[in-house]
Amino acid sequence: MGSKNNEAWEALFQRFNILREVRRTGLFEIDAKTIKTVREPRLMSKFDHKTNLPEIFKTNGLAILPITRSRYVIGEFDAYQTVAYNPQIEPTPIAFPDTITSIQPSNLYSESVALHCAYVSGMVDHLLAEIAYPTISGRMSSRDFDFLIKSNGFAEHRISVSKSQIEIDAGYESESKFVLIEAKNESTSDFLIRQLYYPYRLWTDRLTKEIVPVFFTYSNDVFSFFVYKFTHPHRYNSLRLVFQKDYVLNHEDIKLDDIIEILSITRVVREPRLPFPQADIFERVVDLLGILVDTDMEKDDITANYAFDERQTNYYTTAGMYLGLIEKFQDTDRVIRFRLTRKGHGIMRKPYKNKYLGLASCILEHDIFQRVLKEYFEIGHPLNQDRIVKHMRDCNLYRVSSESTYYRRAQTISKWVDWILSLQSL
Numbered sequence: 179m180g181s182k183n184n185e186a187w188e189a190l191f192q193r194f195n196i197l198r199e200v201r202r203t204g205l206f207e208i209d210a211k212t213i214k215t216v217r218e219p220r221l222m223s224k225f226d227h228k229t230n231l232p233e234i235f236k237t238n239g240l241a242i243l244p245i246t247r248s249r250y251v252i253g254e255f256d257a258y259q260t261v262a263y264n265p266q267i268e269p270t271p272i273a274f275p276d277t278i279t280s281i282q283p284s285n286l287y288s289e290s291v292a293l294h295c296a297y298v299s300g301m302v303d304h305l306l307a308e309i310a311y312p313t314i315s316g317r318m319s320s321r322d323f324d325f326l327i328k329s330n331g332f333a334e335h336r337i338s339v340s341k342s343q344i345e346i347d348a349g350y351e352s353e354s355k356f357v358l359i360e361a362k363n364e365s366t367s368d369f370l371i372r373q374l375y376y377p378y379r380l381w382t383d384r385l386t387k388e389i390v391p392v393f394f395t396y397s398n399d400v401f402s403f404f405v406y407k408f409t410h411p412h413r414y415n416s417l418r419l420v421f422q423k424d425y426v427l428n429h430e431d432i433k434l435d436d437i438i439e440i441l442s443i444t445r446v447v448r449e450p451r452l453p454f455p456q457a458d459i460f461e462r463v464v465d466l467l468g469i470l471v472d473t474d475m476e477k478d479d480i481t482a483n484y485a486f487d488e489r490q491t492n493y494y495t496t497a498g499m500y501l502g503l504i505e506k507f508q509d510t511d512r513v514i515r516f517r518l519t520r521k522g523h524g525i526m527r528k529p530y531k532n533k534y535l536g537l538a539s540c541i542l543e544h545d546i547f548q549r550v551l552k553e554y555f556e557i558g559h560p561l562n563q564d565r566i567v568k569h570m571r572d573c574n575l576y577r578v579s580s581e582s583t584y585y586r587r588a589q590t591i592s593k594w595v596d597w598i599l600s601l602q603s604l
Contacts, residue, residue, distance in 0.1 A: 181478065181488070186217040187232040197238060200253055204335055210248040221482070223250055226362075226370050228258050229487045239330045243372055244342045247319075253335060256328040258368045259417055261393065261404065269400055269424040272299045283427050284529045287471040289361040292396035293348045301425045305403050306390075308352035317345045323379050327414040337414075344376045347394075356381060357390045364465040365397035366485040374406065375414050382411055391417070397468075398461050399530055401425040429530035432601045440535050441551055444542040450500055454575050454587050457490075457497040460597040464537065466494045467503060467518065471526050474507075474517035498522070501540040538598045546573045550595050560596070563588045 190213070191197055199206045210219040223242055225231045235241065241257035242250050274283050278298050286292045296302060302310050320342045326334045347361040358381065360373040374391040382389050393404040403423045410416040457463055469475070469484060481491045495516050498504030503522035509515050518526065525536040541547045549569045550561055561569075566588040570578065578587055 183232045187234050189216050191234055204253055206252045208250050227485045228368055229485055230482055246340050247343050254329040256330055256415055259371050260368050261366055264422050267422055267424050269426040271428050272301055272425050273428050274299050287468045289363045292363055293361055296401050301401055302350050305423055306352050306355055310350040310352040313351045314349035315346055320344050320376050320380050321383055325412050325414050346377050355390050356385055356387045357392055359392045359394050361394040363396050364484055365395055369393055371417055378408055398464050432531055434602045440539050441542055444539045446545045447543045449576055451576050452500050453496050454578050455497040455500050455590050457493040458590050458593045460594050463494055463497050467526055470518045474515045476513055476515050534601050541594055546570055550591055566591055
């Protein structure tokens with residue numbers, strides 16, 4: 179989907195001299211009917227993260243926003259909000275109610291189920307310090323409103339919106355507040371402010387209560403709430419973080435002895451004839467596994483719908499295949515798709531402790547990771563890259579031969595071992 183969008187937008191930019199018009203006036207309006215001459219408008223206009231944007235948008239610092247149900251505006255907009263997870267925040271443990279059986283805490287692999295779990299376990303009430311009730315969700319129409327948005331050159335443009343379609347993942351109402359939540363079942367580095375701003379403007383006009391915009395992620399069994407405030411209702415870029423709050427469901431803790439035991443009982447397998455992983459952030463491997471629990475996907479779908487660019491999609495799908503948790507297959511239309519293996523499904527459906535120890539075992543089935551972790555325990559501190567590379571040379575890794583490749587892959591090994599060791603403190 180990513181490459182198809184690139185080609186389609188390149189064609190439109192060339193046909194209508196879009197870039198020249200943006201440079202001249204600051205904006206270019208385009209309707210769905212025109213977009214549809216090259217590709218389905220829904221696929222051509224939904225970019226939840228900066229990394230999802232077509233190349234011509236990225237290169238020229240552009241973004242696209244809907245202004246009606248069938249019309250869009252393109253400009254040098256500062257349209258995205260950076261998300262920075264605070265590692266100093268200790269997640270608050272929350273008990274899952276015994277009376278709830280229709281939600282399985284070990285199977286929260288969709289945004290809606292993760293939100294339901296957060297609500298029934300009391301996280302939303304705790305977050306607000308008030309009792310809240312779920313009241314709205316889904317698609318609805320905005321009202322007519324204007325707003326100012328910054329361009330990348332710090333100028334502001336006035337945008338007029340009329341009955342644009344908006345979608346709200348969840349709305350919760352308490353005695354004094356109305357909370358609007360945009361949810362993602364992955365960690366991410368940014369999000370499209372529009373997803374909170376358009377609903378915020380709609381409900382600010384309808385209610386007298388405080389409207390609280392919240393960005394929510396469920397990643398690696400951590401529920402993260404980023405509570406924001408628009409300091410100026412008519413300014414799109416006035417979004418400010420008030421606080422971040424993380425929660426985890428009560429679970430059996432992983433101890434250092436558990437990691438040592440997994441290391442001692444995991445048998446080494448033969449190195450697969452696959453590129454050695456270069457996906458440094460193992461948490462993102464876990465996110466990808468979660469994405470694939472209930473569906474199989476094309477590479478372009480992963481790239482377009484989640485916070486991956488094409489290169490990252492390649493890195494992380496390959497990492498999952500290396501671990502024996504993801505497989506590539508050809509569907510009936512001869513399209514290449516990715517899905518979890520039987521082993522991958524088995525691990526991702528397990529309770530917290532067994533799931534993460536199972537993932538650690540998948541890493542430690544590879545000799546290089548066993549060697550590095552064992553030496554870590556022997557010397558009591560992380561190995562430097564030279565020492566990791568020495569172990570790598572003894573492990574006959576597939577197509578790792580040049581000096582620079584050894585050292586780049588050593589970084590991934592170090593990060594994955596750090597991830598295993600971090601499990602004891604989650």
